[in-house]
Amino acid sequence: MGVTRRFLDWQRPALASAAEWLREKYRPQAAASTQTLDLRGVIVVVPGGRAGRRLLELLVERAEAERLILFPPVIITEGGLPELLYTPQRPFASELTQGLAWAAALRKTPRAVLEKVVLHPPPSGDFSRWLELAELVRRLHTELAADGLHFGHVAQAQTGISGFHESSRWQALRQVQEEYLRTLDGLNQWDIQTARLVGIEKKEFQTDRDVVLLGTVDLNGALRQILNQVADRVTALIHAPLEWEDRFDQYGCLIPAVWKTALLAIRDEQIERVDGPADQADAVTRWMASLGGKYRSDEIVVGVPDKTLLGQLRRQLEQSGVKSRAFLGVSVGQTGPYRLLESASQFAQGRRFADLAALVRHPDLEDWLQPQLTASLTKQSSRDMNRQRRAEDILTTLDIFYNEQFAARVDPQRMEQIKNEWPAIHALVSVIDQWLCPIDHKKQRLFAWADGLRIVLKNIYGHRVLNPQNVDERILLKACEEIELQLEKLAQVPQELEPEISLKEALRLILEPLEGKFIPPPPEPEAVQLLGWLELALDDTPALAVTSVNEGFVPESHSSDAFLPNELRSQLGLLDSERRYARDAYALSVLLATRADLRLIVGHRDAENNPLIPSRLLFATDEPAACAQALRMFGKLEEVPPRKNLLSTGLQQRDTSNFHVPLPTKDFNPPTFLSVSQFKAYLACRYRYYLDHVLSLVSLSDQAAELDPAAFGSLLHDVLQHFGRTDEGERRSTRPDEIFAFLNDRLESLAAARYGKDAGRAALRFQVEQARIRLRTFAEWQARQTDEGWQIVHSEDSETQLECSFPTDDGPMKIRGRIDRIDRHQHSGIFRVLDYKTADTAKEPQQTHLQSDQWIDLQLPLYRYLVRTVEWQKGASIDGQVQLGYINLPRDQASMGCAIADWSREQLEDADKTAREVIHGITHGNFLPKTEPPPAFSEIYAAICQDNRIGKRRPLQDEEATP
Structure with a gap:
């Protein structure tokens, strides 16, 4: 006896019809006096969890309406059915154990055999690449085994396909597969897919319960073989009219060849073609407005085949005053604990300054870090606090440190060197290092990494009391639970498969599986549901808008597969493009038949402005209608009302900005x-x-990768300041090599003190070399100046500033500044006041101080007042006229030299007038x-x-x- 097929009422949603069928079958009129609806002997198989939950709701509602006591059925998805129909003799290996077993099998395989699988197998010590290859092979194995196949079957199938010459590859993979199964057998564990195939072969599947298939229109091959063994207990509920029975096989699954030519009755008014993502969101809100309040929010669903549209849709609905609930929820990969582990491990592995800065900015670290820093800093003596900021201002201190030190890495030796000058930075690194101590290892076994990572997370989150009713705290709680489950799996890996691996490799095993896990949003009964395409056929809301009815989404596209191309998939009976088309054609047929209000929205462009093609399902009609549809879909976009500016409640559009x-x-x-x-x-x-x-x-900012012009100039200034203030003979030397040797020594010591040994990152080392070139040219110029009779009599003191009194109508104003250098000619007695300029292009003082005869800078004119406070020798001040100018140290070495201003007395008096105006403006x-x-x-x-x-x-x- 085969599977029993039953066709459900096509004019009603599938779940409502199924609930009614279950009630009628398992509580016939003859049993009306029992007051129970006993479905404990029934297993209902559905394609997705949401459909199962909704079916249970409908059964409860029907039982309550009829005052019945409900004993619910087992409701399960397709993937969980086999284990209800037989008893496995061994525990199943987890995905992690499977991956490690595949890696072990691959590494045991002779290299000559592996080279038939991949041209360049990974080196023996590269565990990460072995894991990548193992994951690829594991996915192939899982997909094929789900359809009752192993790698040897693929090798055999290829012989019948012209143009395919991959048999040797699949035979090699079969050798690896056999080694993988032997590895698990030695661990007394089973591969779940292979165990099912063995169960099929030994006819182990049986049940005393009825199995009801609901909406399972695309079952894999292994599940069909399992159903054959219990076929007398199986009923397939097919949501379609009876006259379509030739479109479904004995299991209630679609026959792709028939659906390939099936026609769809789509009305023109059900389709709307718009431009980009924002226009699709706007089309949804216009359609909802056109419903005129006919439906409650929970009776409206928006289908989102392209999940990248979710953000745009949610914003548009929120601004329109409509609550929405997205089907995906929050990815574990986007949560705080996941990102904290990611950031912590990145810093622990490479100790890069950028990774430290990212880690310290993690919001979940802040509450824990501040008290730790405060406690550490209170141990610092008062003399160490001259540059200390408060613990809560550590981010500012970190940015200042970076902009002065340009640290590429956080080197422990370097931290010791700067601990007195930068106590907060030293304390920060010490606290972080102590926190990460449990994972401060080069390589260790999986269980040890699991223990260490658990301690790291516990220190940050262990003290927190979380309220699951709070949305943010619920996400945090669920994320911690998912990570803990993954750590447990890590610790439970059989010792035989436990390699000694690095932190990076351990984190990959933990975090990669979590990227695809989502934390569902909390229930919102009054929200419009945003659902994926595959969930729509079994949804029972009366009003539906489907976005992105475009190729690649409906039907879904499948990227090119190097191992299993589409023709080979068809030959093997795997999911291929024909099956995807049939599945989506059926789904659209269901929507057209069961929705009172349906809108299909076709996009013209995606978010990156790439053109989109309308879904081929829109042309699945008779030839004249298909031609008319093509003209509409590929013609000029229809005019739509302009999008409204959606403002939050209480705001009104203004002609000018509200931001002042x-x-x-x-x-x-x-x-x-x-x-x-x-x-x-x-x-x-x-x-x-x-x-x-x-x-x-x-x-x-901590984004700079090199010294900015000011910092580069500061480095040169400081070297030259040392030169100008030295009492050694180099300052008076006429030998360029002697002068350069002094300058080069000071450059090396300053760069090492500020940026560490070898001056940190490559860009910084390059700039130090640029500075060295300029200093060599300066040494040659300086030797000539000394030979011509010029002597340095004053050089900038970084510790003190010059100060003078400048007369104004409102009273004198103190002016402060530092003069880079003052020279005196030993024969003429002329003084010249000079400022070092390190810009790439040399400029004259006239260019930098005046623009259209207006003063734009008063630096050199004001130096006339400051210079009077300088004693060029003990008891001797500088009086009278002085020369004012620059010493240019530009990129072009030929432009190196002195540029003296030639301003007249009248111009300088005008500069003084401008200075008084500036002082008046500032003080008033x-x-x-x-x-x-x-x-x-x-x-x-x-x-x-x-x-x-x-x-x-x-x-x-x-x-x-x-x-």
């Missing part, structure tokens, strides 16, 4: 002194001066207007100043003050 540039505060304390550089900043932009020098805003709080367009090198304030904003913007002085 904040006005300077009126509560302002005038400065008691100004630095020379502040004058240039104020002249460039008063408002940006306010942000920089009044509010003291700074921009910090005149920080408007904001310069437009923004001055050069002001990008750090672009967001505050809205420099890149498109659209109308009022002048800053008209903005409303913001608190």
Whole structure:
């Protein structure tokens, strides 16, 4: 006796019809007096968990309506049925154990045999690549075994296909497969798929319960063979009209050849073609609005074959005031514990500074890290705290450290060297190292890695009390549970398969399986459900919109398979393009027959602007209709209403932005002194001066891969400062080699002190070499200057600043600054005040200080006042006229040299006048207007100043003050 087929009412949803069939079959009228609906002797097989849960709900509702006591059936998906029909004699190997067993089998296989499988087998010590190959072979084995095949069957099948010459490859794989099975046999474990095939061969499948197949229209070959052994207890419920019985086989599965030519009755008004993803989301909201409140939210479903549309859809629905619930939920790979393990292991393996910065920024680490740092820093003596910031400001300190040190790696020896100068950084690294101590090993066995990683996670999450009703805490809890399950699997691997592996390899075994696991969102009864394509056929809501009715999604595309191409799949009876087409053609037929309101939305472009092709299912109709459909689908896009600007509740569209540039505060304390550089900043932009020098805003980042121009210049300045202040003979030498030897020594020691031995990363080492080239050219120039009679009488002191009093109408203002260098000619007695300039291109003082005869920088003119405070020798000040200029150290060595300004007395007096105006503006709080367009090198304030904003913007002085 074969499987019994029953066709369900096509005009109703499948689950409702199935629930009614179960009630009628297992509680006939003759048993009406029992007041029970006893389905304990029934196994209902469904294609997905959601359909099973909904079927149970419908059975409960029917039982309640009839006041019956329900004994529910076993509801299970296709993959779980076989183990209900036979008793395995051995425990099944986990996927992890299977993968390791495949890796062991591959490594035992002679290399000459393996070279028939892959051209270049992995080296013996590369465990990661062996795992990759093992996973590839495991997936092939699983798919083939699910259809009752092994690798030897593929070798035999290929002989009948012209153009295929891969038999030797599959014969080699069969050798590996046999070794894999022997490996598991030696562990007294079974491969689940192979165990089923053995059970089929030995006819071990039996049951005393009825098996009901519901919506299982694409069963694999092994399951069909299992059903043959219990066929007298099996009923296939087929959701289709009886006149379609020739489209289904004896198991209620689709016959692809028949469905290939089946026609679909799609009405034109059910199809809408739009442009991009945003237009698809907009089409969904327009369709929902067109329903006119006919349905509750829980009676509406949106099908999302392309999961990349989920974010766009959810945002659009939320802005339209509609709650939604996505079918995927949150990937474990996106959760805090997963990413913490990922970040911690990356730092532990390579100790890269970038990995430390990423790890410290992990939000789950913050609550634990702050008290640890505070406790560590309280042990520092007060003399060590001169550069110390609070523990809660560690990210700022870390950025400052990076921008000064440009550390590529966090070297323990280097940390000891800087612990007095950077106590917070030293404390941070010490705390992190202590936390990661359980995984600070080169190689160890799997159970040891599992124990160490569990301790690492427990230190961060073990003290937290989580509320499963809170959405975020529920996700955290579920993520920890999934990771713990994976760690348990790691610890349970048989000792014979436990290799000594690195942390990277252990993390791969733990994290990769979790990437594809999702934490389902909590139930939201009033939300519109967003479901995947394969779930729609058994859904029973009356209103449905399906997005992305395009090739690649409906039907789903399958990427090219190097081992099992489509023609070979067809020959073997595996899932191929014909079966996918049949499955999706049937699903669309169900939707067309059972949905009161159906909208099929076809996209024209994807999110990356690539063209999309309409689904071939849309053309599965008679020839005239197919031609008309083609003209519509490939013609010009139809006009649709413009998308509305969806604003949150309470907001109204305005002609101007609600985001204002904040006005300077009126509560302002005038400065008691100004630095020379502040004058240039104020002249460039008063408002940006306010942000920089009044509010003291700074921009910090750890993204720089090399020294910026200012840091490069600072390195050269410091080397030259040492040269100018040395009492040794090099400062007065006329020999370039002697001067360069001194400069080179100082460059080496400064670079090592700041950036570590060998100057850290490659880009930094290259810049140090660039600095060395410039210093060699400078040494030659300096020797000539000394030979011409110029002597250095003053060099910048990094510890102190010069200070003078500058007269203004409002009273004197103190001006501070550092003069890089002052030279005196030993014969003429002329002084020249010089500033080192390290820009790539040499410039004259006239270019940098004046623009259209207006002063834009007052550095050199103000040095006339500062220089009077310098004693060029004990008791001797600098009076009278001095030369002002630059020493240019540009990229072009030919441009190296001194550039002296030739300003007239009148120009310098005008500079003094400009300086008094600047002082008056600053002390009186005149920080408007904001310069437009923004001055050069002001990008750090672009967001505050809205420099890149498109659209109308009022002048800053008209903005409303913001608190």
